[in-house]
Amino acid sequence: MIRGKCARGVMAGIALVWLASAGTLGARELPAFKRNGETTQLHLDGRPVVLISGELHNSSASSPAYMAPIWDKLARNGVRTVIGTASWELVEPEEGRFNFAEVDDQIRQARQRNQRLVMIWFGAYKNAESTYAPSWVRRDEQRFPRAVRDPAFKAMGMAAFLKFNPALSAFGKNLASADARAFAALMRHIRQVDREQTVIMVQVENEVGLLADSRDRSAPATAAWEAPVPAELTAYLERRRDALKPHLLQLWGRGGFRTSGTWREVFGDDRAAHEVFMAWGFSRYVDEVAKAGAREYPLPMFANAWLGPQARAPEPGDYPSGGPVARMMDVWKAGAPSLALLAPDIYIDDFAGTLADFQRDDNPVFIPEAKPEAGNLFLALGQYRAVGFSPFGIEDVPEGSELFQAYRALNTMVPEIVAAQASGTIRAIRLTADGSQRVDLGGYTIAFQAAPPTAGAFGPGTGSAAQAPSPGYALILQVAADEFVIVGRNVAPRFELPGQQVELDTTVEGSFAEGRWVPGRTLNGDERWSLFPTDSLRTVRFRLLRRPAP
The missing domain is CATH 2.60.220.20 (putative beta-Galactosidase from caulobacter crescentus)
Structure with missing residues (x-):
């Protein structure tokens, strides 16, 4: 176990951290997103790549013994990038006491097989729940208040089953600070032990949002709801008025495109307006956590979305209200500028339509979770110039499967794919x-x-x-x-x-x-x-x- 106490106050800027880390990592260039011809691509070791990858089940990486036979299977079948996990409950089981054993095992196992890792931080939020937050956080409701839902809210879809699971309030300042300190400790540790840059990107939290209500009604959330809409958001909307998603433009327009006033005055007081409010709250929360980690080790970071609206989840709260869904992308871009991209988790049939919704000049396409369908991998890389595609539960895909056949074929032509993406050919x-x-x-x-x-x-x-x-x-x-x-x-x-x-x-x-x-x-x-x-x-x-x- 490693004892750690995060430094207080303002830390050095990202540029200074990079100068310091360069002495540790050598002169290697950090992974970064760069414009290349007609698209934006992920560059590793100074070269553009696409990630033909797979995401582990949520709890797989918590046990090195469970994972031991899986690493060879994935490497044998062409999974060159693995999306693994680091959960707050295991990283900081007691406040200020850190354990990175599971993280170190993932780095070691991937490095031995020349694989890369994308790491998910299961912090305070995982699938709109707080089950991965440590016990010491969930037990202290005075310090870390829970989100409060309207008991009369009629939830549809998965929200009806998950409404009784713990959900912490994103508007509690203590929670964001504690989550950010733990994430910063994780990123500092990765910088120190991962000199070969096995870890190349990090997902901050997982499918954030609120289920079973469209708005958090806790005391800190209600105070934020009744306060003026932040000027950062209205200024962003003003700058991008001609390019806003139609849904958001319509919500803002029904109040006369006001640039000041409370949330109710600017956007209204219905589920749709609540979603904008929650998107701002969650985006600011994720940005605070991401920035704390980036000050320690500025790898590209992103957030992922549980999609909505959907046929069986038509309203905010039926799907996580405030998550980075397509119609809330502009709110998230304003609220979380430190993120490299917002990514859809796609389990619905309209795969192509989802990518079309997420593809824009300031948002490279990356699919961190999807069904294991090879045809969708081809569509993502060729039609939407995706930087990566990752089926969920990759360890369950059988040997010799259609998907793994596709991985083996496409891995041999990654340079040709990225060059064609850049040239539009x-x-x-x-x-x-x-x-x-x-x-x-x-x-x-x-x-x-x-x-x-x-x-x-x-x-x-x-x-x-x-x-x-x-x-x-x-x-x-x-x-x-x-x-x-x-x-x-x-x-x-x-x-x-x-x-x-x-x-x-x-x-x-x-x-x-x-x-x-x-x-x-x-x-x-x-x-x-x-x-x-x-x-x-x-x-x-x-x-x-x-x-x-x-």
């Missing part, structure tokens, strides 16, 4: 069960449909009893004039050009290795009828021949 499609899709790239329209059934399409050992193939998906890169590389499964592409007849000149199966194309078989004849099998991924390089249409 990348696209992706994911077909519906009976649909088709078209994309424009390099002057061509590429029409995709499901691969036609052919003899042996399901591979050896299968037959009529074989399970139907999953809907197709593909990643498309333009690599030269009239040349494309497609990584796909269960798709049939057709290249079109107005006024031209387009033929396949050559189709070569292959792969990438250390930044170069390694050709395999040249596919021709009837093999061109099914270039992308229904049961496995294939990478094919196309060279096209265009002729005037007859």
Whole structure:
């Protein structure tokens, strides 16, 4: 156990901390988000990357013995970045007494396998609850007041089941200070022990917000609700009025776009207005915690969102009110400027629509939690230029799965993917069960449909009893004039050009290795009828021949 007492007062700025840490870490550049061509990318060791990663179950990393066999499985299956956890209850089981054993084990195990880590700080909030806060915090309700909910609130969805779980008030100043001190101790420890920069990003808290009411009604929250709206927020809204999300613009506009007054006067007094108030409260809370950690070790930090509104959770409080959902992004950008991005946890069917809501110039797309669907990985990287994709519960994904096949294929071409993201020469499609899709790239329209059934399409050992193939998906890169590389499964592409007849000149199966194309078989004849099998991924390089249409 390590005894620690966080220093009081204002600490040195981030720049000075970096100068100090540079002497410890050498001259290595810290991970950072940088603009590169048409997009913003995560740079590690001075180079842009994408994170083809996976998130552990919440409690897995609390036991090194439980995790021992999992590390090799993840490394064997191409999971090069693991999202692990550090929980406040284990890091600071007694106030001022710190234990980093589980954190150190994650760093050690990942480093041995040349993996990187994204660390989640389960502080006072995890899934809109406070179950990961230490017992000494939850027991002291005088010092750390609980959020108060209206007992008459009719909650829908998961909120109806979670309404009796502990939720601390984000408006209690003691809580933010204690959480920030513990997080600062964690980041200081990581800086000291992780000289190889195994940890590359940190998520601050997890799916914050309030369930089972749209507004915290505790005494400190009510005092904040009745106070004037902070000038930082109204000034931000003024600056971005023409770019605000329609929902927020409408809420602000119904009161006449006031720039002063109480929350009720500026935004109203209904669930929608309460969500704005809670978003400001939670964003300021997370920013205070994040800044305390960044003063110790300024890795990129982000917050994640439990999505809403949803069909079964249509109102704030049915989903966590005040969380960094898409329609509250502007409030969060104003309230938590120290965060590099706001990230969606996506378990709903509308994966593409969610990414479209979160993609903006000041918010690189990163998916820290999702279902383990390979098609969504392709869509994220190719269509929305995501910096990473991480299915939740990655240790449960079976060996040889479709997802791990995709990881192995895409890991070999990360330099090509990031270069194509920067130049805008990348696209992706994911077909519906009976649909088709078209994309424009390099002057061509590429029409995709499901691969036609052919003899042996399901591979050896299968037959009529074989399970139907999953809907197709593909990643498309333009690599030269009239040349494309497609990584796909269960798709049939057709290249079109107005006024031209387009033929396949050559189709070569292959792969990438250390930044170069390694050709395999040249596919021709009837093999061109099914270039992308229904049961496995294939990478094919196309060279096209265009002729005037007859």
